[in-house]
Amino acid sequence: MSVFWRLGYDGAGIAELEQATGLGRQSLYGAFGDKRALFGRVVDHYFERVLRPAFIDVLDAPGSARENLERVFKQWEAAAAAPDFNGCLVGNGVSELGLKDAELAGVLAHKLELLEAAFVRALTRARRAGEVNATLPVRATARSLLATAQGLAVVARVRRDPAFVRGVVDQSRRLLDL
Numbered sequence: 212m213s214v215f216w217r218l219g220y221d222g223a224g225i226a227e228l229e230q231a232t233g234l235g236r237q238s239l240y241g242a243f244g245d246k247r248a249l250f251g252r253v254v255d256h257y258f259e260r261v262l263r264p265a266f267i268d269v270l271d272a273p274g275s276a277r278e279n280l281e282r283v284f285k286q287w288e289a290a291a292a293a294p295d296f297n298g299c300l301v302g303n304g305v306s307e308l309g310l311k312d313a314e315l316a317g318v319l320a321h322k323l324e325l326l327e328a329a330f331v332r333a334l335t336r337a338r339r340a341g342e343v344n345a346t347l348p349v350r351a352t353a354r355s356l357l358a359t360a361q362g363l364a365v366v367a368r369v370r371r372d373p374a375f376v377r378g379v380v381d382q383s384r385r386l387l388d389l
Contacts, residue, residue: 212253212260216300219307220250250304251318257300258322265290266326270333277342280333280387284380287360291367291376299364306365327357334387343387352386359383 214223214231225236228249232239243249269282290296297303301322309316330353337343363379370376 212257215250215253216297219303254318267329270329275342276333276336276340284383287363288376288380291363292373298368299361302361302364327353330356355386356383
């Protein structure tokens, strides 16, 4: 996972994948079929190990939906500030493969749809509880938050300034009160 996350799909060579997995070329192909199939499995693994616990589980947690959204915003800031930050594997894959591989693009798009749905659920709960603007357009706001998260994950790979990241996150907070 870390090889694809750090180097991207095209940048991850078989030699790097052999070294990271401890498998020889034949064993790697025997276990996963090919690099493309391995990447698909890695995306699933990343989603279950990184995105689900950090975002979906947080957004769906009991209690205040607004506080859950705030926890996600704080995680965005913390992740972008980490010295080993590599962006989002799903977002990186979308930008690299989205126009080149329709099947993998579909897998990646599905992961983004799951994230959007979690934002929709949290925003719906927050609106019902009076924690956000009562006229908040839930679906549009969920999409804006998803696009902001993915955009921040890309830009923060090269723009590590905490004030920049904080400004982006603060603007996301303001979306909830418009």
